[in-house]
Amino acid sequence: MEFVIKISQFLLSLSLLIVLHELGHFIPAKAFKTRVEKFYLFFDVKFSLFKKKIGETVYGIGWLPLGGYVKISGMIDESMDTEQMAQEPQPWEFRSKPAWQRLIIMLGGVTVNFILAILIYVGMSYFYGDTFLPNENIKDGLLIDNKVANDAGLLTGDKILTVDGETIEKYSEISEKVLFGKNVTIERNGQQTTITLPEDFLAQLIDSKERKFIDLRTPFAIVEVPDTSFNKGSGLKKGDIIIGLNDVNTKYGDEVVANLSKFKGQNVTAKVLRDKSEINLTLKVSDSAKLGLVYAAGSTPETLEALGYYNFEKINYSFFESFPVGLKKAKDRVVSYWDQLGAIFTPSTGAYKGVGGFKAIYDIFPKTWSWQSFWSITAFLSIMLGVLNLLPIPALDGGHVMFLLYEMVSGRKPGDKFMEYAQMVGFFILIALVLFANGNDIYKAIFD
Secondary structure (H helix, E strand, C coil), X not given: CHHHHHHHHHHHHHHHHHHHHHHHHHHHHHHCCCCEEEEEEEEEEEEEEEEEEECCEEEEEEEEEEEEEEEECXXXXXXXXXXXXXXXXXXXXXXXXXXHHXXXXXXXXXXXXXXXXXXXXXXXXXXXXXXXXXXXXXXXXXXXXXHHHHHHCCCCCCEEEEECCEEXXXXXXXXXXXXXXXXXXXXXXXXXXXXXXXXXXXXXXXXXCCCCCCECCCCEEEEECCCCCCCHHHCCCCCXXXXXXXXXXXXXXXXXXXXXXXHCCCEEEEEEEECCEEEEEEEECCCCCCCCCEECCCCCHHHHHHCCCCCCEEECXXXXXXXXHHHHHHHHHHHHHHHHHHHHCCHHHCHHHHCCCHHHHHHCCCCCCCHHHHHHHXXXXXXXXXXXXXXXXXCCHHHHHHHHHHHHHHCCXXXXXXXXXXXXXXXXXXXXXXXXXXXXXXXHHHHC
């Protein structure tokens, strides 16, 4: 069932993005009286799952789910229709239109991507508002249970104040900024210091295959006392929170784990919080410093706030207030993704090792259906699609835009043969990138 929910979200999101992106090319093409021969969701290599001709355009669904396309007459694109290009230009063809019209047609797809992301963020701001944890409300520092991060100098209990001179306002910003940052200013035991991360910090994290990085410190809350546990008869119940071992107070789960190693093979008096009351229970610690319990690695914001661990903030926006908020969220996400691309194309960072393909996109969707998560992910993917399509690779929109700008500045139009060769080179570059990204997915699935 989880697979059905995840794949449904994945396909719905990608289909929506592809159709709207191609619609962004289709609408200005029709507005400038340019013939559109095909409008396809997915690629129809050899055959289509569905197709219907309406007017001069064939609308269809292909069987290869690697994107979609519109085939515009007189345009050198992935169809590589050289026979059509060998004929005399016709008034309804793309190549016969003024350069400024062709530029608008080519920018239509990415324009729709960015507008869609803005509208989604505006809508989410209005309907859901923002719930966040201000960084200043993290009084006892963060949980940094990661060897690579620890070796770089980041430890549990550190408060991360700035990254590359930029003040951290929200907890949700911390992980991403540290991943792609260089200098991290922390506060530890009341003292501030700046840590310079290794250039290949991200590569080390990827190679380590550790899933934990930077998290909130949360209580040691009991989820289950298994029947096979040696503490089955201790009196512990689901929902209990261990806040002390012998005379040592343990507010957080990491403190419980750290202190258990001091009591291997012993019985300890555990101070337990139950229904806002404190009780003492005797627990046995195994020789491997375990309690034989299932405990929570995290809690919901509501639970953490009710227990007094953190104070979250909630902001609701009016209809008109949501517009500047949504625009800022979209802008920040564009800047963030551009920075990530910069790291990926800088070999020394090793960020390219983390590039993923379709499985990586599939994995970011939740196992349960959540419209809030769905729209948030779709907005991010829309920005990702827009930014990637602006890259100056001939087979992408950005490649066409690059040649059109050259034509508009120089007054000279690149020849059709040159454009055909450029398109072929760009196509092979794209195939290589797709193979690399999805190859990374396969490698991780086998060896992680």
